[in-house]
Amino acid sequence: MTIEQLSVFIENKPGKLVEALELLSQAGIDLRALSLADTADFGILRIIVDQPSLALERLQAEGYLVRTNQVVPVSVGDKPGGLAAVLRILANNGIDVEYTYAFVAHASDMAYVILRVADNDVAVNVLKENGIALLTPAEMFG
């Protein structure tokens, strides 16, 4: 119950982020979720797309450093405190979350987050045992 995430190294210079995003849109790749972690010198663009292997190929062909990871997409419900509840379950089970970012899926007013953890299997099991809904690729990409 994980999905593929692409991380792209982006130099912290004007226009560099938009160049990468334009490259994807020109290839007809649909962006479903995005987060940008940045420092003064560089940024890491993390994306969930409908065609990850095509995106990987296009980005690498243009010389981008790209890395793929499996991440856990989780539904955090429509009530306040949903994300906190999920993070609490993970914390109680000793699972560190490297980073997380939110997105909105197709035809739904549910909020979702992407979780990046060290061990996906452990995290997925713990979340399932605690009744947290995980997103299937079908739900993710409509």
Add this chain to the structure above:
Amino acid sequence: MELYYQPDIERMSRTQMRDLQSKRLVSQVNHVYTNVPYYKKLMDDKGVKPSDIASIDDLHKLPFLTKEDLRQAYPYGLLAKPLDDCVRIQSTSGTTGTRVVAFYTQNDIELWEESCARALTAAGGTKSDVVQVAYGYGLFTGGPGLNGGSHKIGSLTLPMSSGNTERQIQFMCDLGTTIICCTPSYAEYLAETIEEMGMRDKIQLKAGIFGAEAWSQEMRLRLEANLGIKAFDIYGLTEISGPGVSFECSEQTGMHINEDHFIPELIDPETGEVLPMGEKGELVFTCVSKEAFPLLRYRTRDICILNQDECSCGRTLTKMSKILGRSDDMLIIKGVNVFPSQIETVLIGYGLSANYQLIVDRVNHSDTLEIKVELTPEMFSDTVRGIEGKEREIHNKIANILGITSKVTLVAPKSITRSEGKAVRVIDNRKI
């Protein structure tokens, strides 16, 4: 089996070599004293007469020449033959601010090309080889020198010059290049591009001759693995002739100096004292066979070690180590002597690209060092912590080795300008 281009010279006994050098030195000093007023004056000022030089043991009595002398005497002041007898000019890129213009008679060209032929032969080159020369041609000595050497041994010569990387690789594959000659940084770029183009199994290279730039043992191993070759170092400078002043043999433990033409000495750069074999010092050359531009006791500013240990290749020519630094472009950062090659060794040890840049500056009267180095796919992490952790690790390692702090910045691949000739390794913005 070791191949030699001129075995009688390359394997000459030390006694015979000393005799040959002495004989040539005596006649060269007379030639220069008679024909180069600039050097005559230096000798007169030092109270040295040509008759004081009876053998190589008297070499130390002669005055030094430096780059400053070349500047003073520009353009004809050190010329020892009428221009009518000269057939070629080569020049340097003038990276240290002064441009060197060197003159060659036909004999000078011959001995230079023979020197390069010895280097190519030591790298396994024969008339059956296809030699791709990807050094720049023109005023730069790299292209013409190796080109001439390749002709001498009768190899099929591909005078590609530098640049146009995809075409280089296409020719390499289509025409079956077996020996590539270029700068080591360009060789790395070629290797990367070959990989990207998916041509690795189409190349037939067996050897590479890489010079004109400092490179480390780590870089050698990487080039050998990535190109499937044996990588040989070659050394030279326009002032002395060009590439081929010294060259590596199959043992790959230093470069044999063509000392029948270029007598090496090692000196203490501070005092000018001649140092014994095995010590580290500044390399000085005396050209004993050249006619048009025969520099005597020219200070190269290159720091290295000389030895005459027996070499497994059978050559008796004195060997010099890799250049360990420069006696003039050594960086002094916060009072610490820093050789870029030390930093390069650390970076390559971390699996990083040899494509790096050192930016030295002075902020609030204190020196700063920024090390920019290109990130590799293996080093890229999807977390900021991962990348910053690497930067910190490298910073700590360099602090350990050099005793200075630096700012390490990992940057995108191919974002550091790489000229296809010499890489700009150091940018010193200090106004001192």
